[in-house]
Amino acid sequence: MDRVRTGGDRGPWASEALDVVRAASGGMLFGIPLLYTVEVWWTGTSTRPPQMLGILALTFLPVLLLNRTAGFRSMRDVRLRDAVLDSVEAVAIGLVLVTGVLILLQEITRATPLAVGLGKVVYEAMPFCIGIGVAHHFLQRGRDEGDDTEDADAISRRGQEQGLNATMADVGATVIGSLFVALNIAATDEVPLLASSMSPQWLLALMAASIAISYAIVFVAGFSGEDRRHSQVGVLQRPVTETMACYVIALFSAALMLWFFQRAAGPWAVTLGEVVVLGLPAAVGGAAGRLAI
Numbered sequence: 001m002d003r004v005r006t007g008g009d010r011g012p013w014a015s016e017a018l019d020v021v022r023a024a025s026g027g028m029l030f031g032i033p034l035l036y037t038v039e040v041w042w043t044g045t046s047t048r049p050p051q052m053l054g055i056l057a058l059t060f061l062p063v064l065l066l067n068r069t070a071g072f073r074s075m076r077d078v079r080l081r082d083a084v085l086d087s088v089e090a091v092a093i094g095l096v097l098v099t100g101v102l103i104l105l106q107e108i109t110r111a112t113p114l115a116v117g118l119g120k121v122v123y124e125a126m127p128f129c130i131g132i133g134v135a136h137h138f139l140q141r142g143r144d145e146g147d148d149t150e151d152a153d154a155i156s157r158r159g160q161e162q163g164l165n166a167t168m169a170d171v172g173a174t175v176i177g178s179l180f181v182a183l184n185i186a187a188t189d190e191v192p193l194l195a196s197s198m199s200p201q202w203l204l205a206l207m208a209a210s211i212a213i214s215y216a217i218v219f220v221a222g223f224s225g226e227d228r229r230h231s232q233v234g235v236l237q238r239p240v241t242e243t244m245a246c247y248v249i250a251l252f253s254a255a256l257m258l259w260f261f262q263r264a265a266g267p268w269a270v271t272l273g274e275v276v277v278l279g280l281p282a283a284v285g286g287a288a289g290r291l292a293i
Contacts, residue, residue: 026221028213036190067086174246175286196270215240
């Protein structure tokens with residue numbers, strides 16, 4: 001056998017899709033703060049193709065090492081050839097993911113020169129790729145391995161007993177996770193800079209993407225506790241309602257952070273745009289916080 005299977009009996013396409021979602025989620029958890037760093041944008045604009053190749057090679061090496069020990073798949077690599085192929089895929093996923101988020105943040109537009117856009121993507125991709133490399137290991141025991149020995153009925157009964165307590169735990173974890181990831185971003189000039197370039201329609205797209213990313217991290221990627229979270233019963237304890245409620249909490253946390261740093265004194269429309277922009281890392285942090293409880 002080339003690999004040791006740690007997953008269930010899903011088909012190859014379903015397993016591959018889950019692995020890609022897990023990889024993207026791990027990349028977001030690790031890489032989102034660097035996307036809000038203007039110095040990295042500027043560095044990327046002056047990077048030449050030979051330097052980009054060197055940075056990609058430098059990124060590939062730790063990802064290869066990580067894929068030999070952790071990786072993003074539900075099957076553990078045991079041959080060097082498998083780890084190399086998965087590392088190439090991990091770097092490709094990281095590059096595509098960073099490109100999509102930079103487009104979403106309007107840091108890459110149709111007017112952006114190709115060389116400038118590539119430089120930004122390559123520099124931003126390293127933490128994303130490292131996050132992908134540890135995605136399976138980090139908070140991952142998943143839907144198939146299980147978090148404990150309880151069956152579905154026992155988990156459901158426990159969820160009914162906890163009820164409001166589980167909901168309040170999610171609220172607290174969302175706030176703490178949002179603060180952990182987004183607090184250092186809220187004090188920077190990048191948030192108003194990004195918000196000023198976005199139309200109302202684009203802000204709505206950013207909100208939708210933030211909700212989708214948060215949902216994928218908690219309920220799709222197969223990180224630790226996913227089965228339990230799907231089975232919880234209580235106030236708002238369903239995947240869609242929990243995701244929506246926790247995103248609102250993340251936005252509220254983002255607004256408080258901006259107020260704390262005296263960056264919420266402008267017109268309400270401007271402040272709202274900044275809250276939505278900061279809401280992306282806040283939602284990612286909130287999702288990570290809920291995984292940790």
